[in-house]
Amino acid sequence: MSTENENVKRRDFLKGAVTGLGFGTLATMGVFSYSPMRSFFLPEVERKMTDFGTCKSIKITNISETSWFDNATLMGDMKGAGGLLVNQYVYNWPPFGDGTGLAKGSYEKGIAKIKHLLPNKLEEAWKIVEANSVNPQNAGGFAALIEIERLDGVKKKYLLDSGWSYDWMDKSFQREGIDKMLANGEIEALILSHEHFDHFFGLPVTMKYAPNIKIIIPEGFYKEGLQYIKDSGHKGELMVHKTGKNDIEPGLCAIVFDVPIICRVFGEQSLFANVQGKGLVSISGCCHQGIIQFISTAKKELKYDNDQMYGMYGGLHISPFDDWDPKYDDLVIGLKKWDFKSIGCNHCTGLLTARKFVAAGYPVVQGTARNRSKSKVYLGNGDTITFG
């Protein structure tokens, strides 16, 4: 009898213990996990304060920010192809159109039609592209010229991205004199921010004028992209930046983020310049990693003048298709604490975001709405901005 009682007691104790174990664990989860006390366990954020040099000033010329001319057309293509995750090389977008229609293409079939004409016979190539691609007239492209003035007054130029449409980009290069700068060897390197169609597919236009130029890409390019660099006629050095910080020259560095992006692209690099007496300037192609992610990384990693986030230029990839999401409101609200002094945004930032930035009181530099840019609310094609 007593043994039976002992067994019952043991069973009851065990049952209570297991029940209590679950209760104790869950109750502590609920009470502690989201309480202010949890900060005790959170890792300390250490600022590395890596010195990457200083420059005197930096000037950016917006060669083209209009990656496409009509949102509805682009989104119609995306909808028809199956959404935002479809591989950009199968869309049959220019220049890889093979005449089979939306979402039925491939890099191999598309490039086969024009490879023999790259990079010197771009007009002829573009005619073939127009005949075989989906909505070729909608293609534009993103590219910017970065002119950095070193502390000793020497100026160096870098080209950020090479756009999309051969036709549009060639005309844009000619409009801003980039063709001559490339041909004269004035531009140190072509920095490709990422593999997206509107930043990368216009590569042969740069190759037409400077096939030996050094190209810097972030890691993450797919085999089609790497092959396209070769097929575009590139004969110079190809440098692959690894994830994290990569120095370019005193006062200018790139940070590569291993981010997955729409249309099956992976990885993006954006630039930072440390301007003497002013602070840090961010320069981005699309900034798919997010502008606050980008600058908070800089805060953790870099040393810069006045410890001040001074300016930014480029696409911020917030509402590129004039779409919206409440998380973008978090960005608009959250940007305030970084106290930027000059914001030169455009391209995939989206007009809606630029308007919300202006409404929030941010120092957005207005443009001139020339050369097919749609609004003066942000920097348009042919506009320039100088920091420092």
Added chain:
Amino acid sequence: METPLYLEERSLVKRFSGPWPLIINTLFIMALFYASWWIFQDPRGIMRMYTPFVGYMWCRWLLVVMIWIAYIFDFWPFSRSWLNNTHPVLKGVLLTTLTVAVFAIVLKVFFETILGDYAIAYFSPERLTKEGIVEFYALEYSAQAILMFAAIASWLSPAWVVAMEGAPWEKLPQPIKGFSIFILTFFLSVIFYFVFYHSNMGILFDPWQKFAAVTPPWWENFAGTVHGNFNIAWIMCCTVIVWMHETIWERYPFSMIQTPWIRRMASFFGIIAIAIALSFFLYFAQELIWGEAIRGTRRDAAPDWRWLHVGEMAIFWLLPTLYMHFYLKNGFNGYSKTINILLRTVVSVVAAIVLYYVYYKTSHLFLGTQKGFSHPQQFPMIPLIWFINVMLINYWFMDGWPGWRLAAAGEVVKAHPVHEKTVLTASFYRGALGGTIGGIAVYFAVIYFLPYMGKVLTIF
């Protein structure tokens, strides 16, 4: 007299000896998953519904309709005789077709027409397009709102059956019982939707729809984001905990409560409390591994994504749990109930961690998605719930065919559930006290080691 659900009443027996039923069914559901994924969802496949929100909406709603069919309506209007005598493949095809048809009607009639055309514009993609939204995003916005309704319904619909035990209609025959529970849970889902997600839709448009929705949303300061993902976090955890409660936890510990109304209320609200605790913990776990979230960032550093990922992590737990319940008969049954539950819970959590690791390491190789944690257009909940849907079709609609079959009359003697002991002894309380202290220690041990675990299990 309360009629047991068909799923509780039926007995399944293996059609083959040894591990073959398990192996065959695992291969079968994997093949069915991949074929259907390719046809309907895969961005490289045929219909490419993974846009992502259109595909997401469909997979969430198919889950809800299956719950309606199996749990709320108990397969009405199909008779027990039809269910017992029809070939499982035919049953699977017919009931799945019915599921799709029901949602197609709900989508077109209730959401897009009644709500979208006569009440709230964002439920109708056509109306949004007319108002100037690009067609692609009109569809995505509308699908987003409709799928959030499903997220709430996929918690409340089963919760009313398994936690509230169908009260106060538990003794009524079908379809009166079914329609009563359906109307109530649908009504509650509408209210919950307005309170927990309508504000998210109100700030989706410019300017913020401040006269039609509370803007900024009421959760902003608490959650660190204006995004409705905060509510998705705990609601998804509710969905998961309902099924934990129903399957591997065998409704314990609430089943110890003898007074029906107390048991029901304790179960319903207890599930919510556990879910909220879980959601806070999973958010904290991310902070411990990736650092504090920063408002305004994108992707895995953003508070809105972290809350979304709470729900995603919960679903990673649900999938192995349901697999264990359906195909391994809960896995552990040889010990006392509490020890069985403890072992099942531990094993399912470990399985969830393994699944999480394998998913993020490999899924981009075969799902048409991309590697990385936080692609803004990728939701692991879509393939995971799609897989769960396939398991439900196989287990609920097809009686576990081809590895299992319905037992013939008299072939299996069903064990009656053992009545819970009601008297809690001093030994139980002593054990509970020690266990509670142990539980607190386990919690702090886990959060202490999580940062190290995060480094060891780095995926990218």
